[in-house]
Amino acid sequence: MASRAPRHGPSWTLGELEAVAQRSVDGRIWGYIQGGAGAERTQSANEAAFLRWVLVPEALAGVRSVDLSTSLLGTRVGSPFFVAPTAYHREVHPEGERAVAAAAGDLGVLATYSTLSSDSLEEIAAASGEGPRWFQLYFQPEPATSVELVRRAERAGYGAIVVTVDTPILGSRDRQERSGFALGRPVPIGNGPSVRTPPRGPSWDGGAYELGDAAEANWAALEAVRKATTLPLVVKGVLSPGAARRAVEVGANAVIVSNHGGRQLDLAPATLDALPGVVREVGRHVEVYLDGGVRRGSDVAVALALGARAVGVGRPVLWALAAGGQAGVDRYLRLLGTEVANTLVQLGCSSVSAVDRSLIRPAPAEAPRATEGPGTGRATVLHRPDAPQPTGRPRRG
Numbered sequence: 379m380a381s382r383a384p385r386h387g388p389s390w391t392l393g394e395l396e397a398v399a400q401r402s403v404d405g406r407i408w409g410y411i412q413g414g415a416g417a418e419r420t421q422s423a424n425e426a427a428f429l430r431w432v433l434v435p436e437a438l439a440g441v442r443s444v445d446l447s448t449s450l451l452g453t454r455v456g457s458p459f460f461v462a463p464t465a466y467h468r469e470v471h472p473e474g475e476r477a478v479a480a481a482a483g484d485l486g487v488l489a490t491y492s493t494l495s496s497d498s499l500e501e502i503a504a505a506s507g508e509g510p511r512w513f514q515l516y517f518q519p520e521p522a523t524s525v526e527l528v529r530r531a532e533r534a535g536y537g538a539i540v541v542t543v544d545t546p547i548l549g550s551r552d553r554q555e556r557s558g559f560a561l562g563r564p565v566p567i568g569n570g571p572s573v574r575t576p577p578r579g580p581s582w583d584g585g586a587y588e589l590g591d592a593a594e595a596n597w598a599a600l601e602a603v604r605k606a607t608t609l610p611l612v613v614k615g616v617l618s619p620g621a622a623r624r625a626v627e628v629g630a631n632a633v634i635v636s637n638h639g640g641r642q643l644d645l646a647p648a649t650l651d652a653l654p655g656v657v658r659e660v661g662r663h664v665e666v667y668l669d670g671g672v673r674r675g676s677d678v679a680v681a682l683a684l685g686a687r688a689v690g691v692g693r694p695v696l697w698a699l700a701a702g703g704q705a706g707v708d709r710y711l712r713l714l715g716t717e718v719a720n721t722l723v724q725l726g727c728s729s730v731s732a733v734d735r736s737l738i739r740p741a742p743a744e745a746p747r748a749t750e751g752p753g754t755g756r757a758t759v760l761h762r763p764d765a766p767q768p769t770g771r772p773r774r775g
């Protein structure tokens with residue numbers, strides 16, 4: 379598809395993409411993208427969790443090539459990272475989800491598209507070409523609307539249904555509220571006028587807090603989706619072994635350890651901290667993915683080493699889209715792929731499947747560590763000496 383050319387050439391770093399994105403979008407949209415729930419403690423914790431690990435390079439490993447491809451639910455994909463579902467891409471760039479679809483599709487990177495996409499799921503499918511794509515479902519107040527969305531996704535060649543289970547109600551998002559997002563015109567939804575966003579709910583007035591005609595967000599609703607389709611079912615938003623077990627009992631083929639990028643429950647656990655428990659519980663039965671705070675290639679390697687089969691990236695894709703449309707997203711996905719490949723070479727791995735727990739160690743507990751914003755894609759975070767310190771097993775040969 380035609381693309382707005384990147385304004386500063388093709389060599390943007392992640393920090394530059396973030397900075398250009400901030401200049402490119404309205405302040406309300408920026409508040410919507412960047413904000414998390416409450417005081418954003420979970421959002422910060424997602425990134426901070428990666429600092430509690432170090433990667434141990436393999437000396438003189440002699441790796442000459444790296445294969446980043448892997449299979450996710452039986453589909454061959456180009457990378458162990460995927461595009462996490464995020465809403466309203468046309469608010470970020472006029473090319474909308476189609477730009478993401480074209481960029482990810484060209485590279486064979488799996489992309490997941492939101493119920494709340496600006497382009498319709500059929501338009502997105504057309505822009506994806508042969509690219510792997512999954513459809514993310516928010517339960518709808520009318521179960522028939524959920525089923526209709528699933529049917530449309532089946533017809534449009536989506537490879538899995540990703541049901542998000544952490545959003546019975548939208549998180550209380552201070553930064554988004556302050557920015558004034560959604561106070562202006564209603565944001566159009568490409569999948570049609572019958573599609574609803576998760577409820578914000580009324581203000582508490584000292585009495586009962588009713589959710590009105592909100593969708594039934596319960597295990598029976600998940601079971602109904604399971605029964606409605608033969609496509610693989612992915613459950614997004616589990617943070618505990620118990621929830622993961624329950625999802626598998628209902629028939630999930632994969633789970634995504636996710637706290638919605640820290641946008642739902644402030645003080646929910648960081649996803650990297652929640653990952654090992656979920657992997658222990660269900661990792662032998664289903665694929666386990668993670669999203670939240672993944673920014674650099676080294677983050678991808680840490681998550682894979684802790685048992686994730688793949689990781690999702692949310693905000694960086696939106697930065698890339700805002701900064702340069704399809705070309706921006708292409709730039710970011712290539713950048714991340716290059717970083718992952720670079721990391722793997724230094725770890726002595728020639729393929730994704732070679733990444734395991736032996737490649738990482740807990741970071742030294744005593745050293746406070748800080749990294750800063752643009753250029754790193756990281757907020758300032760401090761290492762917590764009281765953090766759990768899992769033990770590593772000895773390195774391979």
Ligand SMILES: Cc1cc2nc3c(=O)[nH]c(=O)nc-3n(C[C@H](O)[C@H](O)[C@H](O)COP(=O)(O)O)c2cc1C
Pocket residue numbers: 410411412424462463464465492493494514542614636637638639640641669670671672690691692693694696
């Ligand atoms: C602006 C924005 C919109 C999002 N919209 C959705 C959505 O529609 N459906 C969904 O399941 N998750 C949504 N998410 C959550 C992402 O899928 C993902 O869990 C999160 O962004 C990962 O964290 P990261 O942004 O730190 O990579 C959204 C996240 C952001 C930042």
